[in-house]
Amino acid sequence: MTIMTELKHSWIITIKEFRQLSRKKALMIPLFLFPIIMIVFFGYGMGGTVKNAPILIINDDTGTASNSLVQEIGSYTPKYGGDPMFSVTYTKDMSQSEAKSKIDYGSYKAVLIIPQDYSERLAKNETTTLTLLTDSSDTTTSGIIINFMKQFLAKTGSVSLNIPDVYGDLEYLDFLTPAVIALTIFFGSVATTGSAIAGEIEDGTIIRILMTPVSKRSVILGKTVYQLILQLARAVILIFAAFAIMGFNMNGSWLLVALVLVIFTLGGVGLGIVMSAIAGDMESFFQLNMIVTLPSMFITGVFFPLSSVPDWMRYIAYLLPLTYANDAMRAVMIKGQGLDVIGTDLVVLSLFALITFTAGVHLFRREA
Template sequence: MHRIFSVLYKEFLQMRRDRMTLALVFMLPMVQLLLFGFAIQTEVKHIPTVVFDQSLSYESRELLDSFSASGYFDMTYVVNSYADVNRMIDSGKAKVGIIFPPDFATSVNRGVPAPVQVLVDASDNMVANQAIAIANAIGLIKSQEVVAQKFHLSAPPYDVRVRPWYNPDGITAYYMVPAILGIVVTMTMVIMTSMGIVRERERGTLEQLMVTPIKSHELMIGKILPYIVLGYIQITIALLVGVIVFHVPIKGSLLELYLLTLFFITASLGLGILISNIAKTQMQAMQMAYFVFLPSILLSGFMFPRDAMPRLIYYISNVIPLTYYLDIIRGIVLKGIGFSYLAGQVLFLLVFSLVFLTLSTLKFKKKIA
């Protein structure tokens, strides 16, 4: 046990001397949460819109008011020809174009379908999907209002009541901030630990450890424990920023979140140490760490829903520890669920931790031999 504490003490001294490490620990979660929390928004509002109204009637203005009142469309430009609409969209000044035909009001008053053309710049897929969905919804709502007036109905013929759970207002920060926390921990644990043993080998301090009577598993424990402490410091800072700045509600148990986070931290650390045992230089370790880091962002469900991925990619994402931690942290923070619902995810992280740490220990033991 005293040998483990000896390694621990040396590792903490090394971290204390390494100011970059301390800066990463304290500043990385805060900076990334503030940057990505404000920057990443799945709901796109205030889309610049160009209008070509050939009707110039009360009916066309009423529909335009509905588009404006939604908050998703800003009537930035009013033009007098199709060519102007095309020019605005081609130049990127407008993302949406709304065109009313000359007989729009006549068609509405006669009770026949009145066409309204909505042009959407689909070069930005997220903006296009949002604009198309909102435009269709506005058209449906206004159609129901006209039908109700024509047939003197006191209410729409259908009463569909949608009740979104867990995030009823659709606030992106509630969904993204917990996921960013997982990204920060992945980045720090994998990249920092992957550089650890390689750095010591290059500096010659690893050979000093090899001649001591310390065992390989004791060395691994001594290397891992300081980073576990740093991981929890980062999580605490990130949660404080999420609650204070973005008002993210934590509906579940914080104690349970901290306990289950341990499995994710150890899995990430085991992967980082395994990389550091394989790599021969710090540059190789950095490249291998980013090779793990980028799939963690793209395939774990952080940015894109896994259910929409091709089956092969979906199965590949099952070998990424962050995939399971996102279910854990979003489940506890947003849904308030407990361990009974998350046992499968915890089991997978436990398996990852055991596999990575065992391989790391065996690989390091072979290097000593």
């Protein structure tokens, strides 16, 4: 066979592949949209600054010298961002423990306490100390706020900063670990359930199973139990590795961590079933999976805080279940919080599981 004949055959195959691609609509959309979405999310998400971070200023100063300070903080806009760095709430006469509880509940990323004698000491050219509490469970935002305050107050010369440890000595790893566990569970449960079912639809094995007296509910349940065991085992291994290798700090209840992960895994399995039913074959499933799950990785605050992304992206994040799983995992594992704080997250995750499961059972058909 001549080279020309070989090339001609290759071209025929190439055309055939494009023709097949053009007929797979479920594959086409993610295939072309995905790179665009990634560029947008990476571009904005990795900005490395903080915008509109909620901060509480407790101004107990009896004089007027603090007025310009709080105004400057409130109106500060980062060099590369159009939005102010902080969204400031002002109050007075609040105890430090009360302020900490506001951070526990996630109401504020930081609390700045200005003492009663602030103006008086400045007038006497004496040094005065402000107290800055930050949500150190979000190490990135916390670090940015601390650095900003240090640089900002350095200009005044006579104001020092007291920064108590709110949740112990935390590092980026502590911020990252709970969300990476949630992310792993999400990716794992969606991808393994969905690809397994899509593969079984493709090769006909699932139909053979459904020809037996087994109900489709049993098939779904069997796959779900398998996923729960598998994903929780993965979580245990991840947590163990974070503990043993990198010295991760755990401040909360293991039972609550397990509860969050079980509910979240159920949602992931449900989503996997829905996506496999829509895709119908492995190739389409993987493309669909990329567009559905991968954006979650970049905009739900796994690697950087939600406060660093633009508003529109944050609104999208609030539609994604991983956002709530990350929030609940961090609240429990870093802040040591209980059901009262993660209640909303659990309700959203339960709804996610309920909706995806109901749709999954509906779409999971007996016929080929």
